[in-house]
Amino acid sequence: MPASAAFASDNAAPAHPKVLEALLRVNDGPAASYGDDPVTAQAADAVRAAFDSPEAEVLFAFTGTAANTISLAAAARPWHEIYCSDVAHVLVDEAGGPVRMSGAQLTRPPSVDGLIDPDELERRVRGRLWTGSSRERSSAVHHSQPRIVSVTQSTESGRVWTAQALAEFVDRAHSLGLLVHVDGARIANAIAALDVSPSAAIADADIVSVGGTKNGLLFGDAILVRRPEHFDGIHWIQKQIGHLASKHRFIAAQFTALFDEDLWLQNARHANAMARRLTAGLESQGFQLASPAESNEVFVTLDTKVHRHLSRSYLVHQPDHGVPVVRFVTSWATTEDDVDAALSALRARPTT
Numbered sequence: 001m002p003a004s005a006a007f008a009s010d011n012a013a014p015a016h017p018k019v020l021e022a023l024l025r026v027n028d029g030p031a032a033s034y035g036d037d038p039v040t041a042q043a044a045d046a047v048r049a050a051f052d053s054p055e056a057e058v059l060f061a062f063t064g065t066a067a068n069t070i071s072l073a074a075a076a077r078p079w080h081e082i083y084c085s086d087v088a089h090v091l092v093d094e095a096g097g098p099v100r101m102s103g104a105q106l107t108r109p110p111s112v113d114g115l116i117d118p119d120e121l122e123r124r125v126r127g128r129l130w131t132g133s134s135r136e137r138s139s140a141v142h143h144s145q146p147r148i149v150s151v152t153q154s155t156e157s158g159r160v161w162t163a164q165a166l167a168e169f170v171d172r173a174h175s176l177g178l179l180v181h182v183d184g185a186r187i188a189n190a191i192a193a194l195d196v197s198p199s200a201a202i203a204d205a206d207i208v209s210v211g212g213t214k215n216g217l218l219f220g221d222a223i224l225v226r227r228p229e230h231f232d233g234i235h236w237i238q239k240q241i242g243h244l245a246s247k248h249r250f251i252a253a254q255f256t257a258l259f260d261e262d263l264w265l266q267n268a269r270h271a272n273a274m275a276r277r278l279t280a281g282l283e284s285q286g287f288q289l290a291s292p293a294e295s296n297e298v299f300v301t302l303d304t305k306v307h308r309h310l311s312r313s314y315l316v317h318q319p320d321h322g323v324p325v326v327r328f329v330t331s332w333a334t335t336e337d338d339v340d341a342a343l344s345a346l347r348a349r350p351t352t
Contacts, residue, residue: 006338008315009214010186010271010296013331015254016216022257023218026249035060035248043252046259047210047222052199057225059234060251061243064089064185067209067221069097069241071181072148074234075207078103080147081128083121085111087156089183101237105144113291114155115165118172121149125176148179153201154190157290158275158297161190163200170203179230180204185211185221188268189295206230212255216267216332220251267332271296274330274339281343290325298328306349313345 005012031037044058061067068090076082082098084090086108090098099106109120128143151169154160161169170180182205184190191201202208207230210222225231238244245251258264272295279293282300290299301324302310310316316326328342 003311003313003315005315006334007328007330007342008317009329010331011214013214013216013333015218016257016263016267016332018260018263019217019254019257022253023250026253031247031249033246033248034244035252037249037252039249039256040252043222043255043259046256047224050198050259050264051202051208051210051224051226052197053224053226055226057228057234059223059225059238060245060248060255061221061223061238062219062245062251063243064183064209064211064213064221065094065097066238066241066243067223068094068150068181068183069101070234070237070243071207071209071223071225071231072098072104072150073101073237074231075148075179075181076102076104077147079145080104081144082106082147083116083124083149083178084108085114085116085152085155087111087114088150088152089156089185090150092156101241104147107144111155113157113159114152115159115161116149116151116169118169121169121178122172122176125178129177146176146178148181148206149173150181150183151205152183152185154186154193154295154297156297158293158295158299159291160193160294161201163194163196163203166201167203170205174204179206179227181206182208184208185214186268186295186297187211188215188264189272192265192268192272193295212258214331215264215271216258217254220254222255268296270332271330271334274334274336275328277336278328278330278339278342281339282346285343285346287346296330298330299325300328302326306346309349310345314342 047058082104125146173180182202206227208224212220275296288301318326
């Protein structure tokens, strides 16, 4: 039997039945193209309402990489600097997309599991930022100019920014003249973990990538543009990179289903609960977590022999080759039986 992808990623999970039902409902007759249809308008309203952002613009894209790239490229110009953590998806998993589309420099302050210290951000920004005087220009012209910082909620290491920590970070970034982007590929998991409102989980961020693909959609992520005046041209960038779908309603209808009766948060709560069950089982077997498991990603240290044994049954990601840490990801579709089966496979690991 081939190895199971049950814990490879929440991208590997099937689409939620309610999402598929929504697609069938809108597959009835013609509709206006490129988002000029009532289904897309309804979905955009649902995203705005969920994040208490009535004046925001909402765009839809096929992928999270596109949502992030569109967001950052709309903010930055070739003389600008984009900040992100040293483990950020926009840095290590998007093939240079944000840099190619914006021409801007991508700078990675160190982090603790993807959480950036605001003092570290300020240290890197000060001394590079031109504040307007002609005397400063002669020095600042040699440096890319800080423009926007991207933070991930929840992080690529399974951590969650607390509402207070993120609010303080965003306020500091704004005080430095930076815009703030939230990569929310797993934003629902963060909201569920924190048990706060969606707006509290993104603080006063200027633009947010709202994950759908990892949370029950067949495909699709959204972009919540809370301050459109700072993202001039975002609609043209969306079109240029091929994410203004002609049949836009098929992305949008999925979001309407996801936000109906808080399905997105139900899915996330379940995924987080399965991660907690997995974490408890791993720790009971004496395994060491590589970072705190606060959402639906669990990073655990496995030696080479145990990893090889597990790989016969499960596809699990090893983020850094040569480092004995593997990642388990739970999803809306993960069951208790799935978790227990993985724990049983580990229990049968070689001991010598």
